[in-house]
Amino acid sequence: MEYLRTLKPIFTVTQHWPPLSRIQARYCCKLASAVDTVREKKKTVDKFKSRLSSGPSFQDFVKGLPANRSRAADEEPSENHDYLSEGLLMGNSRKVYFETYGCQMNVNDTEIAWSILQKKGYQRTAHLSEADVVLLVTCSVREKAEQTIWNRLQQLTAMKRKRLKTHTPMKIGILGCMAERLKMELLEREKLVDVLAGPDAYRDLPRLLAVSDGGQQACNVLLSLEETYADVMPVHHAPRGHSAFVSIMRGCDNMCSYCIVPFTRGRERSRPVRSILEEVRMLSDQGVKEVTLLGQNVNSYRDTSDEQFCGSDATKLSRGFKTVYQTKRGGLRFSDLLDQVSRIDPDVRIRFTSPHPKDFPDEVLHLIAERGNICKQIHLPAQSGSSRVLKAMRRGYTREAYLDLVRNIKQIIPDVSLSSDFISGFCGETEDDHQQTLSLIREVGYNVGFLFAYSMRKKTHAFHRLQDDVPVEVKQRRLEECITVFREEAERVNAALIGSTQLVLVEGVSNTHRVYQFFYSLASSFSLRGRALSLSSLRAREVRCRTPPEDQRDEHVAQTQP
Template sequence: MNVSDTEIVWSILQAAGYDKTDSSAHADVILVMTCAIRDRAETKIWNKLTHYRGLKRSRSQKKNFPPLQIGILGCMAERLKSELVEKERSVDLVAGPDSYRDLPRLLATASLTGQPAINVALSLDETYADIVPVRMSADGVTAYVSIMRGCDNMCTYCIVPFTRGRERSRPIESILAEVGHLSEQGVKEVTLLGQNVNSYRDTTSSDSDPNAQTITAKGFSTVYKPKRGGLRFAHLLDRVASVDPEMRIRFTSPHPKDFPDEVLEVIRSRPNICCSLHLPAQSGNDRVLERMRRGYTRRSYLDLVERVRRVLPSVALSSDFICGFCGETDSEFEDTLSLIRQVGFNTAYLFAYSMREKTTAHRRYQDDVPPEVKQRRLVAMVSTFREEAATLNKSLVGKQQTVLVEGVSLFFVILIFRL
């Protein structure tokens, strides 16, 4: 998502007359796109800022050069707001995920006044639908297309609803136009992006039934009232897949609740939609899932996996898991390990819980699992996942698959050179 946002920002700045340099030492402006999902992501940014502060100081000693401007964009900017400029005085600009159109004005204001410029207002309708992103690697064969922003789910551990705001979807026609444009440029694979990508709901189209109620996967619930009307993800997926039948389509990141049968049927019926689904489980224990407010039980998750495998027998599954969430006991954690074993995931994103301020968990629960226990559980999750993934990988030995060659790896070049 941050790569996609960077491409939007770059498009806005290019239109305002900015040019890009590959070296921070030559830059007049450095903008850092940030993530706030875990404490470690923010620590990296603080470390970077120490480095940029040094660059700013050495730039100020050079004659005939404008002062270096440093800006923080994205989720960390949204989370910390003015606290960022109070803690790090070298920061000139703070812009949240819905303020990118304002960047040229913010840069000009900071430059004219010498004071930090801040815009962290969240929007109910900003989707940057009319902005054609400038792709970071224009010669690549893959591209991201942002289709929705924000999230209404309010999982108790998650900062995203506070940094990205309410859910809103980009009109379908603008998505189809962008995908068509990418196809003409020779792009072979498009990944549809959103915080909760399969909650997509375009309410601007007159084609939709205004009374049609959102359908969730069986056994899943939401924290919000049922939404009505709008073109849903299954419809979008079908239309996107028909733009160029040779173009591979992926999407991330979904919520398991938004996999009604009709989405699975579209994937089955369209050979160019990659048969690879991300089903973030987070935990295998019902009590932990309830504390996380995920809206499903272990049983309903397993039923969904079974349904997915029945409709898409060759599907590759991936997932996210968090260990050490507030109050997680050893036996609750064992349920996570057993879920990983029971399902068998091809890929998994595994994390030790990192409490974030402002989240419901921060207000309601204690971050009471000691760091060394979290670390031990993380190691156990990684090794359990690897064992299962190795079995799945071995089952593919000797099979033929269509693959997309994205480029030549450096390793391959070195091998050739040595030969």
């Protein structure tokens, strides 16, 4: 009661009316009880905080997780599935059929996934009718790409039902970006799929398939901060074996407002240089003629896996460019990697894709110019010719900065072949913005272009902050105009090569035309006019081909120098 007297009453009683006094006393007792409880809780929390501060931190816990421990390139990953025996994880010669959609990274992901399954006893088939497991490696960059997968799933589901009637069951799996972005919809929509695996979960494929054998849907779409599959040697499945993709990094930190990649592929992390060099040496020994280094933002490569690479040097950006993230420091940079890779075998051509314009400092350009086996071809995605639209896209540069970079590239590499990406109808794009894009295409003079109408993607900055206000028919009209101008300029630029001699790599006989296909090793993006060759066997050989002048084109013969 002494403590109760110290409390200030909530009500002031001016008349001594017993019922009200009792109410006041009861209320004060409740308040006193609550104060005591709060004090006790505070003592408990303070005691817990004291104990917690003397123990390991959350960072220590994360570092101790098996998934986040760094592995040497030659160390086998730990696969401890206590509830699944090793026998259940084995493929037992079941046949896997892959279908790959989208970019070159998905081609490489297919090779990684196949390498993992092959070690577990699965077999690969090129015939869908023979498959026990069908895996689609998917793309989510545009709505059209996803719709293609949905249509294909309907076809495969119908085939799956027919197979059940003949007691030959078939599993369907979705891998890659679409699994990451639409996991719940894929699992729930008509139960179309048995297995989902995101881009960082391919190691888990044997377990996921084993779980699906029990009649359950299996899913792992967790993104990693460290996964690069450095210890997984891809099984390169190029039909002619003359070229190969080598992944050097995964993820993207640029956060362009229209792009879904950071949300489906995660943050940037680079594969250790020793692992990359080992794979390129292996490919050279196998007779591969051309290697393409891959990454979502390939020229932002930065290997910090070894202490000897860790320094304080800041990232060098192209002049006039900036990033939305804090400047990165230390590590072995893209120019260092490109230098080492190009020295492995002077006869192996080196390419890289897909770069960002901000990561083309002079040191990279001079290296491309000096090394004979680094292809003089640069992909330089502009996306728009309007500085206002580029700002809305969060690209980190203006039209003027981009054109300055183009001039610098052409000055250092005079015979360079340029390609680019453009998006028509981005949020808020006006007719004047569109005309600026057309003028940029004319001014630069690209050899090759990849052009698309804008497709809004959920989770992106544009989805949350901008309005998709350009009508579909306007997007399509602007896209067609961009394509027309692009073709006109490409024809003009490529016409300058008529009569010149170029070194090319022969792929093989075309499936549709009785002429030889060419994979251009130096000036990759122009189209040779005279393509009938007199040599009987040119596959995977380098030859020098001369495009005949206009008056000799009827002969359709390209001079060759083996």
